[in-house]
Amino acid sequence: MESHDERLARRAAERAEIERQLDREEAEAQASAAIPRQRGGKLRSAAAFIVIVLVAATLISLCVTLIRLAGYDFADASRTGQATATYCTKHGPVTNRGFGYWHRCVATIRWDDGGTDRLVTDEVFTPADIGEAVRIGDVGEHRGRRELAREDTPVRPWFTWIGVLVGIVALIPTFFVAMILRESLRFRRR
Known part of the structure; x- marks a missing residue:
């Protein structure tokens, strides 16, 4: 039969083993969950930012083109x-x-x-x-x-009006680009 001290030592060893196992499982879960979320999140954010910049630039260029084509x-x-x-x-x-x-x-x-x-x-x-x-x-x-x-x-004044409307629509993604840049620069200063 085991003595009282041996039983306590065995139980302490079992608890220590269970705690180590739980710590390993928790660390593995955090590592596997954190890496894809972090990479995918930053990658998705960068891709979304690039798309917004391209949409804004395309709309602004389209606005300038339409106004240019209107003529005098x-x-x-x-x-x-x-x-x-x-x-x-x-x-x-x-x-x-x-x-x-x-x-x-x-x-x-x-x-x-x-x-x-x-x-x-x-x-x-x-x-x-x-x-x-x-x-x-x-x-x-x-x-x-x-x-x-x-x-x-011939003069085409409707090109000017369409160009102005496209320019107004271009303000929306341009505003988002400005806000994203503002926040990213503000975050870096901290």
């Missing part, structure tokens, strides 16, 4: 003249002017009032216009550049 109305011109393109360069497909290819051309303009200008213009002329006389109108200045309208190009 020749009837709004303050003066008219004949322009001859001398050199053109192609830009695109994705630029700060939106999607699609467009041309920046150097043109000499002989205004009907007798003046002459040599300008670099965007999206008014194409390489097909080099050497050809094109009837154009001066619709004013925007950001330090002379804006021209072609007589043979």
Whole structure:
């Protein structure tokens, strides 16, 4: 028969073994649960952030493209003249002017009032216009550049309205991007 001290030692050893087994099981459960949640969570968050940034950038580029395609109305011109393109360069497909290819051309303009200008213009002329006389109108200045309208190009004001609506919709994902960046920078400072 076991003595009282031997029974206590045996029970203490059994308890210690059970506690070690429970600690191992708990550690394994935490390790297996924590790793996928942490990696998947960060990966999913990064992927969602990238998708939101791409949606915002695409909507903003679409807004700029639609407004660019609207053009100017020749009837709004303050003066008219004949322009001859001398050199053109192609830009695109994705630029700060939106999607699609467009041309920046150097043109000499002989205004009907007798003046002459040599300008670099965007999206008014194409390489097909080099050497050809094109009837154009001066619709004013925007950001330090002379804006021209072609007589043979129809104005499409609905593109401007659609572009503005797309720009308003683009504010939503842009707001989310700003808030996510703000929170991530705030979290890093702590």
